[in-house]
Amino acid sequence: MIDKARIQENVFLGEMNSLAIAARARYFVSVTSLESLRQALDWAADKSVEPLILGGGSNLLFAGDYPGLVIRMAISRRCWEHIDGDEATLVLGAGENWHDVVMYAASAGYRGIENLALIPGTVGAAPVQNIGAYGAELRDTLLEVSALDRHTGQEISLTNSLCHFSYRDSVFKHEPGRYVITTVRLRLSRSRPFSLGYRDLADYFEGQDTRDLTPLDVANGVMAVRRRKLPDPAQLPNAGSFFKNPVVPLDTWHALQRTWPDIAGYPGDDSAKVAAAWLIDQCGWKGYRNGRVGVHNRQALVLVNHSGGSGGDVLALADRIRSDVEARFGIALEMEPGVVGTTPMH
Numbered sequence: 001m002i003d004k005a006r007i008q009e010n011v012f013l014g015e016m017n018s019l020a021i022a023a024r025a026r027y028f029v030s031v032t033s034l035e036s037l038r039q040a041l042d043w044a045a046d047k048s049v050e051p052l053i054l055g056g057g058s059n060l061l062f063a064g065d066y067p068g069l070v071i072r073m074a075i076s077r078r079c080w081e082h083i084d085g086d087e088a089t090l091v092l093g094a095g096e097n098w099h100d101v102v103m104y105a106a107s108a109g110y111r112g113i114e115n116l117a118l119i120p121g122t123v124g125a126a127p128v129q130n131i132g133a134y135g136a137e138l139r140d141t142l143l144e145v146s147a148l149d150r151h152t153g154q155e156i157s158l159t160n161s162l163c164h165f166s167y168r169d170s171v172f173k174h175e176p177g178r179y180v181i182t183t184v185r186l187r188l189s190r191s192r193p194f195s196l197g198y199r200d201l202a203d204y205f206e207g208q209d210t211r212d213l214t215p216l217d218v219a220n221g222v223m224a225v226r227r228r229k230l231p232d233p234a235q236l237p238n239a240g241s242f243f244k245n246p247v248v249p250l251d252t253w254h255a256l257q258r259t260w261p262d263i264a265g266y267p268g269d270d271s272a273k274v275a276a277a278w279l280i281d282q283c284g285w286k287g288y289r290n291g292r293v294g295v296h297n298r299q300a301l302v303l304v305n306h307s308g309g310s311g312g313d314v315l316a317l318a319d320r321i322r323s324d325v326e327a328r329f330g331i332a333l334e335m336e337p338g339v340v341g342t343t344p345m346h
């Protein structure tokens with residue numbers, strides 16, 4: 001059984017979620033190994049309370065205090081395996097900081113995750129929504145995930161195909177709470193081509209001879225572009241993109257284009273991603289502020305907590321935005337962060 005002294009009670013989570021919602025955990029523990037994770041889960045089962053796995057809290061919205069046990073993943077590990085010509089496998093503990101890992105791999109000359117620089121959070125949460133940015137996704141490099149399967153109590157391995165990755169989605173979202181990711185293995189390469197096609201990134205590197213770029217140059221470029229567009233949660237609390245870009249069939253996309261010729265989106269072979277930011281901006285929400293919470297003035301997809309907003313304030317604003325977009329475009333926006341916490345806040 002886990003050492004009782006390590007379980008804390010009534011812990012303030014305001015600094016552990018990027019929206020800075022002032023929620024509390026009834027019980028809280030930080031785990032640094034598979035063994036302590038197992039013990040924490042057993043402790044929760046014994047107490048009949050629900051566990052919540054917490055990484056960096058950058059994709060969660062606390063609607064209220066959390067009535068169970070918050071388990072903060074702090075398993076650290078970084079090592080290289082199977083270095084083979086230009087390729088190598090980077091093995092990572094779930095508690096590693098994602099951005100630090102990107103810079104670590106890029107500094108070592110390995111390519112594959114440089115476009116994902118500056119995405120907040122932990123390595124263990126990255127597969128959950130198949131993090132993506134600037135034309136790259138985690139699934140492009142993920143080899144396999146080790147996870148504790150709570151149904152069987154066993155640590156299992158899930159290869160890339162078993163993770164069922166798609167846009168901001170994976171098996172971990174479809175079977176919430178079943179798997180706790182402990183280790184992530186990425187296959188990186190010193191020679192794979194960079195993905196510089198996304199407009200902002202292409203604009204940033206315009207005029208440069210991209211043949212000379214290193215992965216660190218690309219990561220730095222991505223960081224510069226992101227800093228221009230996205231508010232830093234340390235300065236202005238937010239959860240990044242609050243809504244997913246809706247995916248619509250191509251004929252719907254063409255119909256939308258006929259009505260709204262300047263609609264922004266990313267058409268693919270059989271479907272199109274509509275830019276949710278454009279839809280929200282058209283409804284006049286960009287820069288809106290109602291005192292405690294609002295919509296960022298440069299990026300309509302980002303809801304911000306200006307000062308002391310509660311989870312309920314953010315959800316109420318999100319609802320109003322969603323209704324407006326649906327009424328105008330007939331498109332239902334889906335929230336990206338998961339909503340947790342049920343009991344009213346103190």
Ligand SMILES: Cc1cc2nc3c(=O)[nH]c(=O)nc-3n(C[C@H](O)[C@H](O)[C@H](O)COP(=O)(O)OP(=O)(O)OC[C@H]3O[C@@H](n4cnc5c(N)ncnc54)[C@H](O)[C@@H]3O)c2cc1C
Nearest residue numbers: 055056057058059060120121122124125131132181239240
């Ligand atoms: C400013 C900003 C910019 C962002 N930009 C992007 C972006 O460009 N692209 C993008 O995809 N996302 C982006 N995000 C969202 C967020 O950074 C990612 O979703 C990130 O992977 C969340 O990591 P986390 O550790 O903070 O997860 P948390 O918020 O702590 O948890 C998210 C979910 O994963 C679960 N979870 C956490 N760790 C584990 C684990 N080890 N095993 C199983 N489940 C786990 C949690 O229970 C929860 O359901 C952004 C967020 C912010 C604040």
